[in-house]
Amino acid sequence: MKNSSRRGFMGKAFGAVAGVGAVASLYAMKRSWDPLPSVKAAGFTTLDMSIYKENELVVEKWRGKPIFILKQSKEMLDTQDKNMSQLTGESTGAMDKKRLIKIGDDHFLVCVGLCTHLGCIPGYNADEKSFLCACHGGMYDDTGMVTKSPPPRGLDIPPFKIDGNKLVLGESSPEYEKMIADGVTLKV
């Protein structure tokens, strides 16, 4: 009847208005879960690249993760072509060079120090110039390419931006975008 359908309508209309309020509240609740500005601001780490020594692994921190900085020596750069990939059986030279960041005349490996297998931190052997992950025996060369399974891919490279002698981690740049395009690393 006219009355009851009108009442049904008014009730539904009121419910709809209340629903709008509920949705707005849900939005506010979602925003309260968002990472805080101070957390996002801490998502950038600036590194002074002039302090590192050749073939000496230094572990920095970015977004709570360990970051390997390995300055390449001339010897390391020259022998890159000799590294053989266990996965493909071919030289890793071409790919190796693409993984390095050039700052001035120096080349650096800057990568996330977490094994791409299951996340342990590999150790670096400066004499052998290789990384060994103690958890399951995975190995990487001095540019972070995989030389022994089980890791599925090379050590990931974080977004970076070159700023003179400094490297800002957390900010992307054309150099980083090129790395992604070349398949050197997955986006971190």
Place this chain on the structure above:
Amino acid sequence: MKELFILAIVTTFTLVTYYLVEPFAHANMHAHHESQDFTYNDLPALTKKGDVTRGKDLVMGAGACAGCHSIKVADMPAPMDAVTAAQSYGVNPPDLSNAGAVYDAKFLAALIKNPAHALMLENKYNEKTGKTFPMPQFYGAGGDIDQEIADMVAYLQSIAPKEEELTANEAFETACGRCHAVHYEYNLDDKLHPSWTQIGEKPTFKHKQDELAFETKVLDYQDSLTKYLGKLPPDLSMYIRSRGEHFLSTFAENPDNYLKGTAMPRVGVNAVAAEKVIEHLADVGDSKRHMRDSIGKNVMIFIIIFAIFAILWKKEVWKELH
């Protein structure tokens, strides 16, 4: 009808209770002071027109200001670092780059002539107590002292930022920052500003030792300040909420109004700088106020619509019940 009568009774008793518990009680607990609009009526008016060039010569020369004060904007460095200065004088003599914009001209003139008087600290620094104020009086450079002082003030005003250029942050740092810390970081114009300590903004440190060294310096400075004033001035991070605009404004104008015999000097800010200082304190302690106002407006509109729909629904449902 009966319901409206009942509503009127409930509302009346509620409002009476509110009035007694809030406005009435608070009026009984707190003294109310009217603002003088920063006119500093107790200080003599300026009579001379200052000359900037002569003023610069005096500030750099006979005025001997540079003996203690840095003037960054004129490339004059501080003779000592802040901590050592505080240990020597009790407090770090301020940099004078912004003084001309932040302080009232009358006040500056009075300060140069007799600092303890302008700052209203004569009860602490006088012949009876035997204490001398760290900043000496200017006795003149041989000519008309009032003219000379007017010249110095003119110079300071010439090197200071213009009214529109002076940021809220700068006003605060100049007028209050040597004694009061503000440890809350704050977001302004998409930039996160670091904590403020009495010796400057807290930098970010890579090594813990450097951070601890800085904090030690701050503590050393605060020790000197406490010895000088008798008490460490409070951190002002939440003062905009704990004291409110009116109190802060009238307090800055004359601290003695509220805290008799306080060690805090009359700051001497002009009206514009005072407003900026308070704006800064609001940026630090009540940074979401603009959002609160705008969202508040939208919520009020929504909730009125909500109530209207509720009333309409009730009327429909109760049509057949009455």
Place this chain on the structure above:
Amino acid sequence: MAHFTKATSLHDWLNQRLGVDTLNRVLATEYWIPKNINFLWAMGMILAITFGILLISGIFLLMYYQPNVNLAFDSVNYTIMQEVGYGWLWRHVHGVAASVVFLIIYIHMFTGIYYGSYKKGREMIWLSGMLLFVAFSAEAFSGYMLPWGQMSYWAGMVITNLFSGGSLHADGLVEWIRGDYVPAQAYLNRFFMLHVLLIPVAIMGLIGLHFGALRIPHVNNQDGEEIDFDVEAKKYLAGDKANSKVIRFVNDFLSKDMMVVGIYLIFFFYLVFYHFDFAMDPVNFDPADGLKTPTHIYPEWYFLWSYEILRPFSTNVGLIAFAFAQAIFFFLPFLDRSPNAVPASRRGLFKIWFWAMLVDMIVLTAMGKVPPVEPFGTIGFYAALTFIGLWIALPFITMLEKKV
């Protein structure tokens, strides 16, 4: 095992397992409420909604609050108020709701006293309601500790000192309650536990009891008329809604409730956004300092009447008066010796008693806030005596009441 048939719909499936239709009838569509009521009858729903608002806003505060004496103040006033997306909104909502809930509680309580809704079978509703008042008071007090401002600390100091029992000097008890010589980390943490878990759970249980206690006696009405709910329900269900003395809870009573809620929320949100200093006292925006007492310490407004009964007397007398004030309301159904369960306006001297009590509590509230200087000290003293006097007089006044 009950007999289950193949379900014909989702509704039927749920009905066979949970009895949703019966639940719907008993709790909603055939929960009969008298029609002869006014908007004051909606206060219960407003309380339920305000409690819900407190719970939800509390959840988001709980995500960021740090119950550590060094971190608590900044976790509230920096992180929540200025960093968390809409954190300031949850804090303002929570603070204002915590204050306004007591306004509604007092209106709800005094409505019950006025209409005699604590008598003749409704005693358990009254008692469970008073227990809820005590639980809400404890919840409010424990919550006020958490921002760890000056008022938090000194209110904690003063209220826990009460337990020393005046001349009893039970200082050991006070230290045990605090977990330390003064309110410190142990104190903050345990009141955090009380505020976030124990008391809310108790409140939810008591609400269940309160609702349960209401079901059998049914909701009261404006004239205290004894209604035959079965007869009136039959009339309603036969179609004669206009002449029936009862209405359904859902949608009839609910729609009126929602109307009152809508108007209440206008008032509530106005306070949240534009007028909140009464609920978030400026003194509490100074971090706690055990070596400095604020010039004026006072409890939140809803405790002031109680505080003022404690203040004017000497220590021991004050404590006894204070204990009396906390407990005496529980005894209302038993101190009221009259058989009349009708509005106070028809109860002779009780009408005067009611308004005198209301006015006296407002006077006590006002005097509890101001410093105990003259004339406030004297006014408060006599108001406290009046309070005690009124309760002592109640059995006598009501014994003399003529049966209506």
